[in-house]
Amino acid sequence: MVPPRIPPGGRRELGLIGWLFCKLASRIAGVPEMHLFTVFAQHRRMFWTWAPFGWVLLRRGRLPGRDTEVVILRVGRVRNSEYELQQHRRIALQRGVDLQTQAAVFAWPAADRLSARHQAMLTGVDELLTTRAMSDETWQRLAGYLDRRQLMEFVMLVGQYDALAMWLNTLGVPMDYPD
Template identity: 40%
Template structure:
């Protein structure tokens, strides 16, 4: 399927967004990320979204490795090929092994997760399925994470669910690797 809104040119997104996307592509070893050049067509909204998203990834309270586990699980649950493709590479850079990245699709009960990883994945699944957490899961999260980090986890899952919906409806294609 072709994109419903194609990634913008420098004129469409503005010099700052265009330069940012090209730098991000160089850093990740891909073409300039289509997510930036597509969403960047709405310049004002893009800047606010980028600031918000950056507070969770890469600037969040959760360790990057755990953030990537959660995002990869959301990508799997939502069927977001764009998110999955982007975050496999980012997950590797955050310290996830290929076996762990592959195991994300097996879910929280797959052997090999630490108790904390299993809890984060289970919370992600519950939020995806019910848009809520059981009292038992909440109690476990609060024993493991402080209040701000719990809030961040909830918003991280919700954000990537929203982004998967947007990217899917716009039919944004995964970025090609360079070289």
């Protein structure tokens, strides 16, 4: 992992509202500091634009939470984003993705424990990450499980967490939980 290139900020770097937001987020997560936020919020305009978008994809989207976490875990695994994986392994458990399913997501395509729905989703994730597009065959498979808005959201979810993984890995954002 890259050492922190931009260290987490404090009240001065984050501004009062950003600092309070980060403190509240840390308390909710049960960690001393949410480093994703204390680094990101140093670019206030970008952070306050991104935060609602990320929240919608994570908690208010059209995809069921279990599907959202399967997608995020796969992106985190393919992109070697330890920060993303550390956060979303925990969230996935809360959203019904047990450890065996998580292991199958990480082992994909060599795993056979996944539902046909999740196999189609992981095929879509891998295609998007590899080719930046999706084949007609995979699109049709996914369309058998997802409606039009869910399909649009699926592609955006993969793109959002791909970009976030790149950002986390490049900036060397420190882990939140001691392992």
